[in-house]
Amino acid sequence: MISGSLTLFNWSLRADSRSPWPHVIRACFALFMLLAIAAAYVDVFGASGAGLRFFHNICILNVLLISASGISYFVSAVTEEKEAGTLALLRLAGVTPLAIILGKSTSRLISSLMLLMVQIPFTILAITLGGVLWQQIAAAYVALAAWMAFVSTIALFSSVRCQTPGRAAGLAGAMLLLFFIVGPAVTMGVPLLPPGWMPPVIVAGLEKIAVWQFEASVFRRLTEILEVQSATPDLTSPQLWWNLGTAIVLFLISTVMFDRWSPQTETAMHGESPTTRRLTVGRCWSLSLTWKDFVFFTGGRLFLASNALICFLLIAGFAWYQYLTTPWLGIRLNGDMAWTAFVTLSILLQVEILLYSSGILFAEVRQSTLSSLAMLPVSPVRILLEKAAACVIAVLPAIFCLLIVFLMDPSGISGQLSATMIMSWLTVVLLSSHLTILLSLYTRWAALPLAILLTAGSFLCCPMLTMTTFLLTDIVARSHNFRGTLLLGCLVNLTWLWLFVLLPIELEIVKRWKTLGQQ
Amino acid sequence: MSDLSPGRTATEIVPAISVMDLSHSFKGHQALNQVAFSVMPQTLHGFVGPNGAGKTTTLKVICTLLKPNWGKVQVFGHDVGRESVSVRKRIGFMPDHFSMYRQMTVFEYLDFFAAAYGLSMGQRDQVIHDVLTLTDMDGRRNDLISGLSRGMQQRVSLARVLVHDPDLLLLDEPASGLDPRARIELMEILRELRRMGKTIFISSHILSELAELCDSVTIIDRGQVRFSGPMDALLDNSQDHPTYNLKLASVEAHVIERLRSLAGVEEVSEPEVATGRDFVIQLSAETSANSFLASVLTLEVPIVAFSQQRRHLNQAFMDLTSRGVRT
Structure with missing residues (x-):
């Protein structure tokens, strides 16, 4: 068992060290740290606690990165062997499930831990800047390491359970989302229920789950650690034990169920019945690539319907909560609740766009189908546009629901929104999706986390640039007695964004696509 | 579709593939060096070479996936x-x-490409x-x-390349990894496609099947064409010393000596596994098969078969290509 694990571990670690991308990510992370230091310095210039602010930002970024990269990196641990058809060979060579899981995950875990290690010199700076003690830093890193173990084991469990990385990523993402949602949903929802509506045993069970989620939450733990009063927090905490305990349980389940969840033979010869297939898949459209990616990449009609249902349920949930807390407002969302629903749906839309961006072209690379597509008598630009159209169709329910929420309280939401805010959000969405698509053509797993890092960097400069452009166009428009300053500002913003940022990325995507097609 | 480019007459046949002076290098490594050959329409052309000889690079250039550094490639007169x-x-x-x-299901896959x-x-x-x-x-x-x-x-992959009714099929190692039955069935399909008027350019390592299947062949090694022409020209034995196989119905006494005594016979030998009834006969350049056979008939031996010995494609391939792996 040990030799099998060691061989796999050694091989994975070598592959990781040979690939330039993990090193690039670490370098980007270090760069981001420098930016965060500069931001913290500017932010609290002359005030105390710059180090604490800086370290707080770093911790939040870490949680986001660990969650994104943990899922995208670990979901391929076992699924890549399943896809390559080498899992059976490993089992025939006498490598046990435990050895496979250990061998494939340990190198990834070490690689991920190196992301935390690269931060150590910078955290010393945080102490120098003031406002944070080394005990707080140590406790925060212990909490982050436990969170990493938790997320990576969820992804590993999904990798063992599912047959493809895409499905595994979906399962892991859903599990993580459930973890974050379940606590607040129970805490807020249960007290609002009429007395006696639910058996006390179930209520008690739900409350225990909420307590577990609260104690296991890394956000809560980090807030606790970084509170100024708790200058010397304990290294251990319920969060540490809950995260590690859940990780161990999931690891054991993955090991025990490994063989059962790894089919020895090919998948079923027949799909669904032709009638079902006609309903779910249907005939190919004249925009064939759009049809293919809509049906086989984004999930097709079935996923579109479920996506729409989830979005509507989310709106209904917000409306119901508003009705329970403020019955006089009715079920039509307005005020703060409309704004919260609007922001939540915007975030969901952004996440959905990023997920599609990370996989839409990479799926072709993974399936080695690029040369078949490159042989079609259509230009690469058209191929890429048709693929983008499939993703646009898939996010239509989220866009539609966003519109519904806006129409429920147009004045309230427009009061909160500004042209700069909309343009900045649009800039970030376009930039992050473009970057993710480009990076997915270079790196196997790191596209999404890397794009998040780069986009996080762009958050610092995009609003500033957008605001400056609006200001300048406003001055120019006023001097020429032009009334449509807002429209002009939007146009100028979109023009510079496309011309100087998006177009170069698009050209690089086409170039890379062609190169991969030749290979 | 017409194979006539503007300015050409109906009698002038445009080659299905015309490769002229094609050279290509990757990062200083010369993959193709002045490769030139042509493939006539409605023929089955084999493309053979050792690993790393430049077969796939040539195929990629022909199918427009790769732009060559130098040279010209045309498909039915169109520049790739x-x-x-x-x-x-x-x-x-x-x-x-x-x-x-x-x-996807088979139908969905074909529907998508169509x-x-x-x-x-x-x-x-x-x-x-x-x-x-x-x-x-x-x-x-x-x-x-x-x-x-x-x-x-x-087979599905082959069906996919046929959905738009192409005139030219470029097949890179279509039989690799197939069991003997599947391989034979695939070859039957290719014969049928040739009968339907398709031009087939097939790169393969399975030389015995190529020899039976192809009308013409190109052998490439180290980025250079070693032979390109009709399969018969490659497989026919040396024209200076034609060699024939003679098979008798029964073992005859002193038959080798009697055969050697005939006019125009240079050498008579038995195959590696001698049966006493099979003989390999090498004639002088000026001796025809007819005159030799007439002489054999005078010996009054029971002849069962008489045929020209053809070189095996394996042998031709080994003779034309260099030993060792390309670095």
Whole structure:
């Protein structure tokens, strides 16, 4: 068992060290740290606690990165062997499930831990800047390491359970989302229920789950650690034990169920019945690539319907909560609740766009189908546009629901929104999706986390640039007695964004696509 | 489709593939060096070479995936660099690896590619039916591709390159990894396609089958063409010393000596596994098969078979290509 694990571990670690991308990510992370230091310095210039602010930002970024990269990196641990058809060979060579899981995950875990290690010199700076003690830093890193173990084991469990990385990523993402949602949903929802509506045993069970989620939450733990009063927090905490305990349980389940969840033979010869297939898949459209990616990449009609249902349920949930807390407002969302629903749906839309961006072209690379597509008598630009159209169709329910929420309280939401805010959000969405698509053509797993890092960097400069452009166009428009300053500002913003940022990325995507097609 | 470029007469046949002075290098490594050959329409042309000889690079250039550093390649008179869209409409390329959407059914896969080539829904139904019938996969149209055997996936892949009715098929190692039955069936399909008027350019390592199947052949080694021409010209033994096989019905006494005594006979030998009834006879350049056979008849031996000995493609390949792996 040990030799099998060691061989796999050694091989994975070598592959990781040979690939330039993990090193690039670490370098980007270090760069981001420098930016965060500069931001913290500017932010609290002359005030105390710059180090604490800086370290707080770093911790939040870490949680986001660990969650994104943990899922995208670990979901391929076992699924890549399943896809390559080498899992059976490993089992025939006498490598046990435990050895496979250990061998494939340990190198990834070490690689991920190196992301935390690269931060150590910078955290010393945080102490120098003031406002944070080394005990707080140590406790925060212990909490982050436990969170990493938790997320990576969820992804590993999904990798063992599912047959493809895409499905595994979906399962892991859903599990993580459930973890974050379940606590607040129970805490807020249960007290609002009429007395006696639910058996006390179930209520008690739900409350225990909420307590577990609260104690296991890394956000809560980090807030606790970084509170100024708790200058010397304990290294251990319920969060540490809950995260590690859940990780161990999931690891054991993955090991025990490994063989059962790894089919020895090919998948079923027949799909669904032709009638079902006609309903779910249907005939190919004249925009064939759009049809293919809509049906086989984004999930097709079935996923579109479920996506729409989830979005509507989310709106209904917000409306119901508003009705329970403020019955006089009715079920039509307005005020703060409309704004919260609007922001939540915007975030969901952004996440959905990023997920599609990370996989839409990479799926072709993974399936080695690029040369078949490159042989079609259509230009690469058209191929890429048709693929983008499939993703646009898939996010239509989220866009539609966003519109519904806006129409429920147009004045309230427009009061909160500004042209700069909309343009900045649009800039970030376009930039992050473009970057993710480009990076997915270079790196196997790191596209999404890397794009998040780069986009996080762009958050610092995009609003500033957008605001400056609006200001300048406003001055120019006023001097020429032009009334449509807002429209002009939007146009100028979109023009510079496309011309100087998006177009170069698009050209690089086409170039890379062609190169991969030749290979 | 017409194979006549502007200015050409009907009697002048435009080659299906015309490769002229083609050179290509990757990062200083010369993959192709002044490669030149042509393939006539409605023929089955074999493309043979050791690993790393430049076969796949040549194929990629022909199928417009790769732009060459130097030289000119035309497909039915269309330049692959400047008229890539026209070329792509007339060719079907089957790469050596399975690049398939495994989550689709056979029908969906073919429907997708037919639509991508711009066929209407009505046309697609007919075309898919035709190509599935040709590849004997009609009964599996609703099966998931992931559930098909390698041989069946190969057939689906072949059906895919046929959906837009290309004039030229470029097949890179189509029989690799197939069991003998699947291989024989694939060769039958290729023969049928040739009968239908398709030009087939096939790169393969299975030399024995190429020898039976192909009308012409190009042998490439270390980025250079070693031979290009009709298969017969390659396999016929040296014209200076034609060699024949003679088979007798029974073992005869002193037959070797008697054969050697005939006029024009230079050498008589027995195959490695001697039977006493089979002989390999090498004649002088000026002796014809007819005159030799007439002389043998005078010996009054019971002749069962008499044929010209042909060089095996394996032997020709080994003679023409260098030993060792290219560095």
